[in-house]
Amino acid sequence: MRASQRARGEDVALVDALLSADERRRSSGVRFDELRSEQKALGKLIPKAGADEKAELLKKAGELAAAVKAADAEQDEAKEETQALLLKLGNIVHPDVPVGGEEDFTVLETHGTIRDFAAEGFAPKDHLELGELLGAIDVERGAKVSGSRFYYLTGVGALLELALVNAAIAQATEAGFTPMLTPALVRPRAMEGTGFLGQAAENVYHLERDDFYLVGTSEVPLAAYHMDEIVDAEQLPLRYAGFSPCFRREAGTYGKDTRGIFRVHQFDKVEMFSYVAPEDAQAEHQRLLDWEKQWLTGLELPFQVIDVATGDLGASASRKFDCEAWIPTQGKYRELTSASNCDEFQARRLSVRMRETVDGKQKVKPLATLNGTLCAVPRTIVAIFENHQLPDGSVRVPEMLRPYLGGREVLEPVAK
RNA sequence: GGAGGCGUCGCCUAGUCCGGUCUAUGGCGCCGCACUGCUAAUGCGGUUUGGGUCUUACCACCCAUCGAGGGUUCAAAUCCCUCCGCCUCCGCCA
Numbered sequence A: 001m002r003a004s005q006r007a008r009g010e011d012v013a014l015v016d017a018l019l020s021a022d023e024r025r026r027s028s029g030v031r032f033d034e035l036r037s038e039q040k041a042l043g044k045l046i047p048k049a050g051a052d053e054k055a056e057l058l059k060k061a062g063e064l065a066a067a068v069k070a071a072d073a074e075q076d077e078a079k080e081e082t083q084a085l086l087l088k089l090g091n092i093v094h095p096d097v098p099v100g101g102e103e104d105f106t107v108l109e110t111h112g113t114i115r116d117f118a119a120e121g122f123a124p125k126d127h128l129e130l131g132e133l134l135g136a137i138d139v140e141r142g143a144k145v146s147g148s149r150f151y152y153l154t155g156v157g158a159l160l161e162l163a164l165v166n167a168a169i170a171q172a173t174e175a176g177f178t179p180m181l182t183p184a185l186v187r188p189r190a191m192e193g194t195g196f197l198g199q200a201a202e203n204v205y206h207l208e209r210d211d212f213y214l215v216g217t218s219e220v221p222l223a224a225y226h227m228d229e230i231v232d233a234e235q236l237p238l239r240y241a242g243f244s245p246c247f248r249r250e251a252g253t254y255g256k257d258t259r260g261i262f263r264v265h266q267f268d269k270v271e272m273f274s275y276v277a278p279e280d281a282q283a284e285h286q287r288l289l290d291w292e293k294q295w296l297t298g299l300e301l302p303f304q305v306i307d308v309a310t311g312d313l314g315a316s317a318s319r320k321f322d323c324e325a326w327i328p329t330q331g332k333y334r335e336l337t338s339a340s341n342c343d344e345f346q347a348r349r350l351s352v353r354m355r356e357t358v359d360g361k362q363k364v365k366p367l368a369t370l371n372g373t374l375c376a377v378p379r380t381i382v383a384i385f386e387n388h389q390l391p392d393g394s395v396r397v398p399e400m401l402r403p404y405l406g407g408r409e410v411l412e413p414v415a416k
Numbered sequence B: 001g002g003a004g005g006c007g008u009c010g011c012c013u014a015g016u017c018c019g020g021u022c023u024a025u026g027g028c029g030c031c032g033c034a035c036u037g038c039u040a041a042u043g044c045g046g047u048u049u050g051g052g053u054c055u056u057a058c059c060a061c062c063c064a065u066c067g068a069g070g071g072u073u074c075a076a077a078u079c080c081c082u083c084c085g086c087c088u089c090c091g092c093c094a
Helices: A003-007 A012-048 A051-088 A127-133 A139-146 A156-174 A188-194 A219-224 A278-298 A345-350 A377-387 A399-405
Strands: A106-111 A178-181 A205-207 A212-214 A230-232 A238-247 A266-276 A303-307 A319-327 A332-341 A353-358 A361-366 A368-376
Touching (some): A012 A051, A051 A345, A156 A178, A156 A238, A156 A266, A156 A368, A156 A399, A188 A212, A188 A345, A219 A345, A266 A278, A266 A377, A278 A303, A278 A319, A278 A368, A303 A332, A319 A377, A368 A377
């Protein structure tokens, strides 16, 4: 069930059931084809037949029709079972992924320098305290209006979000991504195909009356963008930078990260999404990670890159690299971005395929999809506030961001 | 929200009233070949997608596919139902 078990091959029973259901699907399909062929041949004779001959033929045709119907029903049933089993099966985990739970990740790289606040002679304030001093974050009214884990970004906080989003979209566009504004409400098929209705389902908002799901990331509408399409190999890679609100129920996180805006029910995010040939997926995964590193480096944040362990992978990723920024008041690295290689998992479920020519023959096969966070706004704000704070509660604006904030170099506390 | 129209194998399109002759028409585009200094033009042939059987491979054949799913029937692009999408008009609205 868990990814760590998948890695050790404990889904063997599921795979066996899947294979046998698929074989049943195939064999009943063959039988259906044969019966149908017979039926068609007989059907051609009927209009031409004489009166007495006709009665005989109609009787035979009636029997054949019943047999066809039965074979068809069996085929449908086997197909359904195959599909149901397939949807239960998680992606195959990359062999290099560390086995274990959330804490069993491997640190791949460390970047930047952690500030020594003691040496600087002051104790760092946490992001909420800073946010309130700057007039940037209002969680009290967020809770009044919408409940816990909701917030307002106000004044310079709102400007900072817009600056971050613009900077992120600019970087992605520069790298060749097509900017996309996506739907935040999707149909069940998009949600299921992307892999969010499995063990992640409890964290998804659902609008029962209209049977819409609120997306937790623009990965969903971007993955489903080419649903049921066949893409020419020459068009790959297709790269999209989506910007959308993200909604997460955060079930089972009571008491976790309750302060401030680190973990919230609604936030905005710029997400990178790639469609590539399967053989190019690993290289693309690395590229997505590189773009994330470029982004965090530009924001002058100290961070580490981890190889997420099997138990924390989710259903759709075969491998996941997270970039975790240092959060001074927590004394640890926390996830800011996440790059997943889904291989053909999502493409199979959403029926996105590629057409390539091999030895002069056209071949259609599933392609690979990958996604990576560029900027999840609230967490990025948390990291910027805490890492770039000054003794008086001001926050230094990283140089890269200044053009997007009207040249502002420092955010300063406002009088209450 | 109300009323009406529409959805055919890349694009356009015939066929749907009246079920079997649809193995889905024609044009455009595209691919191949021929012809021609080159190009163009012309002629001939090919050109939905998926699955399967057979095969070293090529080929050949079978089944499904006329927006999707169901139903009626010996037989459905064609008749009936549900759903999805698009268009027009009305209402409401940022």
